[in-house]
Amino acid sequence: MSQTCAHQLLRLLEAYGVDTAFGIPGVHTIELYRELSESRLRHMTPRHEQGAGFMADGYARASGRPAACFIISGPGMTNIATAMGQALADSVPMLVISSVNRRPTLGRGQGRLHELPSQQQTLAGVSVFSHTLHDPEALPEFLARAFAIFRGARPGPVHLEIPIDLFDAEIPALAPRPIEVFPPAPAPAATARAAEWLAGAERPLLLLGGGCASAPEAARALAERLDAPTLTTINAKGVLGLDHPLDLGATASLPGARRLAAEADVVLAIGTELGETDYDLVFDEGFRLDGRLIRVDIDPQQLGRNQATDLALVADAGETLEALSARLPEPGEHDGQARTAAVRRELALAEDPELAPYVPLFATLREALPDAVVVGDSTGPVYAGNFLAAMPAPRRWFNAATGYGTLGYGLPAALGAALAQPELPVVALVGDGGLQFVLGELGTARDLGRPLAIVVWNNDGYDEIRRYMSASDVQHVGVDLAAPSFRDLASAYACRYARVGDPAGLHEALGRLGGADSPLIIEVEAAAWAASV
Known part of the structure; x- marks a missing residue:
């Protein structure tokens, strides 16, 4: 009996306990998606491959388990590279499966669709290891290497690219035999x-x-x-x-x-x-x-x-x-x-003038949603929360303000966390600037069908950089940006909406989170908040 390489890939992922994949179908992954329709894997479609990577990152941080990303060759892989860099910096397991051009064309520079001079080398710098599969029967070996890293070494992104002529290649049908890996014990x-x-x-x-x-x-x-x-x-x-x-x-x-x-x-x-x-x-x-x-x-x-x-x-x-x-x-x-x-x-953190305006924010979150997973972007409230926020358990607070420090992380990573921990409320704590990197993922939040809170700290631009400029006596250039109408965005993406300017308003809005299976965008007017506290 035989099976396709794509079929074996999905059976192996199931055997290793992977239950979720994030990806955007493309012409180079059609044969993978043919097999996916018969798989037990749950598939979520982000609006950008970077979002797929951040969702897998948030899923892993909230659960301790890796998710998979199914990514097309070329632009799909360069799009996800930023998310892989964030995961590498913070030792987050992530399995990235991509397509690549047919084996006879690799490295020939013929101008094929999605062609890079060397896709594997391009992604190697943001991976624990990156490999091109040339022999489909070697697939179990390389997945075993990936999960040995996830479970027995310092984790991070692993990239396995599969030439498009191998997805439907027929190989012997073998029962998956995942290896059981124990991490090293102390001497x-x-x-x-x-x-x-x-x-x-x-x-x-x-x-x-x-x-x-x-x-x-x-x-x-x-x-x-x-x-x-x-x-x-x-x-x-x-x-x-x-x-x-x-x-x-x-x-x-x-x-x-x-x-x-x-x-x-x-x-x-x-x-x-x-x-x-x-x-x-x-x-x-x-x-x-x-x-x-x-x-x-x-x-x-x-x-x-x-x-x-x-x-x-x-x-x-x-x-x-x-x-x-x-x-x-x-x-x-x-x-x-x-x-x-x-x-x-x-x-005396609560009395620090830089932190004091945010003390009521975290007191309100703690009172209204004591068990929440709070996922942050690179934004003022998150920087403060790294000092101020208190959590009842690990994996309840993580953000992009550490390590790689990218913008646009908070919303998609919160979606991954919501899939990983469906029994817990999830809050995405983002700034108006960072959210605009990933506005399309509001559509993914709507597709999720769960009561995710998206708390948008609106200070009309990149306020952290604005303050750095002021402290360094640099004229403000490129940091004063007009935010979009978040009310209208909420309506366009079928999300609920609230606008608040003080702790009482935030508490009341958070109290409505569980009232429907849809995202709740809570816009916090930063200037009004500062005046109220």
Whole structure:
């Protein structure tokens, strides 16, 4: 018996647990879509391939599971490259399956439809690996490599391109045999030494990154056993739970937290790259660790970057958290809660003039939608929320203000999150400028048929850049943009609409979110909000 390559691809994806694909059909993927009609995969059609990538990103961050993207050759792949760059920067799993021209024509520069000199090389820079399938019978091998990366290494986008003459190629019909991958466990000798250093510490500090998002119970148990103040990255927000007395959140760029870090005699950093967009948001290279540094990362290369390390463990974050808790003989007493409370008082985030206008925003979101997944774009409220927002669990707060820092991420990533977590309310927190990158995805939001909240912070342009220009004594050029009528856009895309200018109005609008299976666009007039608070 035989089957087509496209048929085997879909059966393999199902066997690996992929249940959702994002893509826009094209002439080069017709044979894939012929088979898709018989598949169990759920398919969503974005309005742009960049949106497909952001939706897959949001799906993976909200669920911890990869989705697939089905993308046409040429412009489809250059369109999705930005989303792949964002996912690569934040270690988000994403499987991108694309078409490419027929095998006999590759690299010949004949001006074929959608032809690039080398599509594979073009996308290799935003992929963990990128491969051209020349032999359809090798398809199981390369999907096995992709899922080994997703489950046993530092994840990111994997790109597999299939020449259009292979989608309908007949190959032997074989039952899918997905491999089961276990991530690396910490070496016992290294765990023993790390536990010894931590047990003997006087001022321990815990740094938790996005690698800990899948092990919140183990992270909380270790923090409490160490009695150590804990700084989280933005992608680890909520990993200790809501309002935990040891949690300092993503405040590592602020003076009080930096002083705590510099004074720590033993620092344990797990699943974090210790990069600029989490620890140096003021861009002055001022985050310093003077004590012994123990680092745990699934990527050995990362252990040599950004900070000098004394002990490095190549291991899964969750496995290491549990192993260290088991090796620590008894709970420590390091005044962790008192030290954390002292730093919180010093930070006084709610009184910071840059953050204070947004405090009522996050208080309102928390009161109205306490269990929501909040997905942000690069916009003022999101930058503030990285400091202010408190989440009851991980995977409830993520945005494009970290790592790659693209605009246009928030709405499509929120759509992916809504598909991944249908039982939770989802809020897209976006600016008027960033939303205009992806207005077409309002159509996808309508197609979704779920009560997604799209909170648009309207300050008539690119206000963050406007403020940077003012601070640098640069004349405002290209930043004062008139926003469209969001009321009319809501009507055109069959979305509900509300316009608010204060916390009470926002609370009332959010209370209507579940009233219908359609998106709710809430336009927040930034100037009116500032005057009201």
